[in-house]
Amino acid sequence: AQSVAQPEDQVNVAEGNPLTVKCTYSVSGNPYLFWYVQYPNRGLQFLLKYITGDNLVKGSYGFEAEFNKSQTSFHLKKPSALVSDSALYFCAVIMDTGRRALTFGSGTRLQVQP
Amino acid sequence: GAGVSQSPSNKVTEKGKDVELRCDPISGHTALYWYRQSLGQGLEFLIYFQGNSAPDKSGLPSDRFSAERTGGSVSTLTIQRTQQEDSAVYLCASSSRAGTDYEKLFFGSGTQLSVL
Numbered sequence: 001a002q003s004v005a006q007p008e009d010q011v012n013v014a015e016g017n018p019l020t021v022k023c024t025y026s027v028s029g030n031p032y033l034f035w036y037v038q039y040p041n042r043g044l045q046f047l048l049k050y051i052t053g054d055n056l057v058k059g060s061y062g063f064e065a066e067f068n069k070s071q072t073s074f075h076l077k078k079p080s081a082l083v084s085d086s087a088l089y090f091c092a093v094i095m096d097t098g099r100r101a102l103t104f105g106s107g108t109r110l111q112v113q114p
Numbered sequence: 115g116a117g118v119s120q121s122p123s124n125k126v127t128e129k130g131k132d133v134e135l136r137c138d139p140i141s142g143h144t145a146l147y148w149y150r151q152s153l154g155q156g157l158e159f160l161i162y163f164q165g166n167s168a169p170d171k172s173g174l175p176s177d178r179f180s181a182e183r184t185g186g187s188v189s190t191l192t193i194q195r196t197q198q199e200d201s202a203v204y205l206c207a208s209s210s211r212a213g214t215d216y217e218k219l220f221f222g223s224g225t226q227l228s229v230l
């Protein structure tokens with residue numbers, strides 16, 4: 001079985017400040033981890049992924065995420081938030097074997113205030 | 115086409131009617147997925163097609179839901195005898211499962227289904 005938890009429904013941050021959107025996962029094998037973003041009135045877009053290798057993954061729009069196996073976490077981070085980062089963010093997981101469809105978290109709404 | 119195309123973009127139907135939602139994936143993508151996004155909820159997995167393999171139907175919520183993928187390309191999600199709780203945005207995604215796009219899903223804009 002595989003599952004993802006995003007413990008925060010909403011994260012508020014001031015423009016220019018660092019942001020973190022939390023994600024923890026549960027899989028019985030090795031995880032492949034993803035972040036997707038959904039801007040208002042637009043489709044879901046891929047941000048970044050962790051398959052293997054370096055635990056710090058860099059993605060689109062200056063975002064990065066750190067895979068922490070011991071804490072089963074994959075938190076999304078950005079050093080300096082922009083108002084345009086305001087959107088709905090989804091973490092997703094898939095095992096390296098078995099079922100091949102991503103399991104998504106419930107989403108976290110990021111609100112960046114000017 | 116350049117991206118995943120879904121039609122219709124909006125569908126309003128009466129309770130008890132059948133509906134068909136269409137997805138045209140990116141050319142060459144072997145994997146196709148259907149998800150459902152209800153207001154304020156995350157993405158709920160419905161069904162997954164990969165090449166010629168038997169589809170993973172484990173996410174379909176009831177036997178009123180079915181999907182097919184013809185010729186390894188276009189997919190149709192059918193909901194029979196629609197209920198109000200079926201109201202949601204139905205999202206289709208495809209992936210190439212190859213190269214740098216391995217496991218990267220490309221999503222369509224979705225079909226907003228409203229059951230009155």
